Amino acid sequence: MAKIMDRLLLFIYSLSIGVISVVAILLLSGAVPYTLTSVQEQRLFWAGIIVAAVLFLLSIRFFYISVRRDRSNLNSIDQRTEFGDIQISVETIENLCLKAASRVRGVKDLKSRIKVSQSGLDIAIRAVVDGEESIPTLTTEVQKQVHDFVEDTTGIPVSSVSVYIANVVQAPSFKSRVE
Template identity: 30%
Template structure:
């Protein structure tokens, strides 16, 4: 949803709020209906009313479009075989990556992003690892493992695996009392 769409929704919401307050005021007797009719009749043949009406109509049409449009398909990676194309969402690849990385005993937590570039698919990992892990060995093992397993499972060429060690987590020590 764009900024203009959000503005339209806000504008329509404000108009509905004003009309609801007017309705409550009129039906509760707090507002005098004759005052409002005189106010509206003063502008009964002005161009301003037509412009406001057309603008409100166009905004309402746009708001209806927002509610009835189809959701975009998330970005996919396409592989081709003899029988046709295979579409794999980046979310599916991301889930696979996280499952593979979480099986590593030294990894305490993982966040990942997948991006499609001209030279292939790039995987970006943010890891929290245990204090006892050898970060260079762990990183190299994860990079190789992801390249092999993701390519094997999806047929997608993994060209880059970048790893950021976000935190080295101290393992909880048990206290004996």
């Protein structure tokens, strides 16, 4: 919703600056009668023409940005099958990674990042562990779970799964109160 509002505001800005620039160019170029009485006014005249022209060029650029289709947010992995094309968004694959990694006991606060390469997906998982189990064993299990789950679910080959352990969470200890 915010992107739609931003684009609408940019569109309105572009149109208004464009109209103001055209009016200023017409006034300052002499298309509309205007008298100059001194050298300073003539310098102001040329400065005004330059500023108006630059604003007009900027408004054309902004207008183009507001109208064109934004392709940067359409990150997806495309596959072709005998029945047609399949597009899976990178966000979907990130969520699948988080789902698979969360199945491993002792792993918390997960984040994932996907890079698409020629050999397949490069997946990076950031996690916090509880410290109850061996970290090498945990990370190996996370790598296997994520690798197998993503490949089985999407059919896209996974070239690597990197796991970064950001921290160890201390388990809350409860003290019993003796009276």
